[in-house]
Amino acid sequence: MNPAEAQRLLADVEAFCQEIRPHEEFAYAERRYNDQLVPLARKYNLLGMNVAPTYGGRGADTVTYLQALARIGREGTGVRTFFSGHLSIGAYPIQTWGSETLKQKYLPRAVRGECILAFGLTEPEAGSNPRQMTSTYRRTAHGYVLNGVKYLISNGGIADAIVVFAYPADVAPNDPRYRISAFVIDTHVPGFEVESFTPQAKLGLPTSNTAMFAMHDLAVPEENLLGREGDGFRIAMGTLVSGRLSVAAGCLGVIEDCLAEVLRYAKERVQHGKEIGRHQLVQEHIALIEVARAATAALVHQAAVAKDQAAAQPGDVALAQRADLLAAQAKFFASQAAWEAADRAVQVFGGRGWSTLYRPARHLADVRVCRIYEGTDEILKLKIAAALLGKEWEAFH
Numbered sequence: 580m581n582p583a584e585a586q587r588l589l590a591d592v593e594a595f596c597q598e599i600r601p602h603e604e605f606a607y608a609e610r611r612y613n614d615q616l617v618p619l620a621r622k623y624n625l626l627g628m629n630v631a632p633t634y635g636g637r638g639a640d641t642v643t644y645l646q647a648l649a650r651i652g653r654e655g656t657g658v659r660t661f662f663s664g665h666l667s668i669g670a671y672p673i674q675t676w677g678s679e680t681l682k683q684k685y686l687p688r689a690v691r692g693e694c695i696l697a698f699g700l701t702e703p704e705a706g707s708n709p710r711q712m713t714s715t716y717r718r719t720a721h722g723y724v725l726n727g728v729k730y731l732i733s734n735g736g737i738a739d740a741i742v743v744f745a746y747p748a749d750v751a752p753n754d755p756r757y758r759i760s761a762f763v764i765d766t767h768v769p770g771f772e773v774e775s776f777t778p779q780a781k782l783g784l785p786t787s788n789t790a791m792f793a794m795h796d797l798a799v800p801e802e803n804l805l806g807r808e809g810d811g812f813r814i815a816m817g818t819l820v821s822g823r824l825s826v827a828a829g830c831l832g833v834i835e836d837c838l839a840e841v842l843r844y845a846k847e848r849v850q851h852g853k854e855i856g857r858h859q860l861v862q863e864h865i866a867l868i869e870v871a872r873a874a875t876a877a878l879v880h881q882a883a884v885a886k887d888q889a890a891a892q893p894g895d896v897a898l899a900q901r902a903d904l905l906a907a908q909a910k911f912f913a914s915q916a917a918w919e920a921a922d923r924a925v926q927v928f929g930g931r932g933w934s935t936l937y938r939p940a941r942h943l944a945d946v947r948v949c950r951i952y953e954g955t956d957e958i959l960k961l962k963i964a965a966a967l968l969g970k971e972w973e974a975f976h
């Protein structure tokens with residue numbers, strides 16, 4: 580993407596963010612899905628930010644795309660999670676591993692907002708270890724039939740198509756052919772049953788859709804196989820690199836917003852005869868949020884550059900491994916830093932900080948999930964250590 584196109588995209592993102600804010604605040608107060616998100620994202624042509632122009636997208640490189648997601652992250656982790664689901668883990672695997680037919684079938688509609696996307700890997704009994712999944716597929720004369728349940732899926736209840744993963748039903752687990760495959764399923768077909776989590780039951784992200792869905796003998800056309808049979812695990816892990824970067828960028832936005840809020844409030848609020856920003860212990864909070872922001876921005880940028888370098892040399896294993904490691908590091912650091920920044924912002928706001936009528940409390944509640952989804956803190960620490968120690972030292976397989 581050339582600099583002028585990048586500037587235009589970031590200007591559209593800015594306009595979107597300004598327009599979405601009051602809708603997001605109302606939806607949050609009412610603890611409901613923000614139904615203005617898709618219409619406004621369509622209005623500003625943001626539903627294909629990272630999709631190639633061939634399919635109608637804006638063709639953003641990773642560095643620009645993550646700048647956009649960081650800006651969106653300032654509006655809340657719920658808003659950013661929608662884009663992660665639709666683009667970073669929805670459109671990305673279709674664009675990267677899909678056949679030309681599959682790309683033409685889904686990406687132009689996704690960009691136009693006619694086909695919202697999601698990514699269904701997690702199951703009730705398979706979270707950190709996706710290999711424990713029990714979803715299955717069978718070959719038929721016209722394609723495949725899928726059965727199983729997927730759990731905690733962002734956009735799952737609003738998606739028109741979902742990237743899902745399953746084992747072959749007719750192959751024994753000890754057979755080398757017992758390998759996960761990836762498919763794109765349509766949700767408006769017989770055999771798809773979905774149930775969204777009630778926003779009241781969630782600690783945060785009330786404005787984002789999180790759902791569970793079942794596939795009951797769900798028919799999938801042959802062309803909807805993603806990659807080749809048995810490629811599913813590789814596709815899932817490759818997609819998580821893109822997903823982790825999106826989470827890290829969103830967390831950067833959360834820190835930026837916490838900093839902006841704290842700077843404003845510290846100059847307004849007066850206690851003990853002076854603005855609280857003149858109290859040294861309040862200044863400590865400000866200083867530590869700023870250091871967290873700067874460190875997170877550096878890690879996110881470094882990881883984005885590594886991802887673009889790896890994308891430019893598709894066969895280079897060392898570049899791909901580096902991009903994978905830096906994405907894990909950025910996501911691990913950013914999600915902890917954002918959680919701590921939100922906690923400090925709550926503290927600076929005092930009693931108001933504890934209320935979800937103010938931005939710090941919403942960030943604190945929402946950003947907590949970033950230490951869980953797309954790889955928990957624990958899994959990412961083990962991944963980072965194994966990358967340094969060597970594959971034979973992996974703590975789990």
Ligand SMILES: Cc1cc2nc3c(=O)[nH]c(=O)nc-3n(C[C@H](O)[C@H](O)[C@H](O)COP(=O)(O)OP(=O)(O)OC[C@H]3O[C@@H](n4cnc5c(N)ncnc54)[C@H](O)[C@@H]3O)c2cc1C
Pocket residue numbers: 664697698699700701703705706707708730731732733734784789948951952953954955956957958961974975
């Ligand atoms: C709001 C939300 C949105 C989500 N969106 C999506 C989505 O769009 N698509 C999708 O597929 N999934 C999604 N998820 C699921 C998410 O990725 C999983 O919750 C996450 O991977 C953890 O899995 P789990 O919940 O089963 O926890 P578990 O895997 O059961 O882990 C429980 C605890 O055990 C720890 N643990 C597990 N294994 C090890 C180990 N080997 N060593 C050390 N500690 C370990 C974990 O770190 C964690 O602390 C979402 C989750 C949430 C909450």
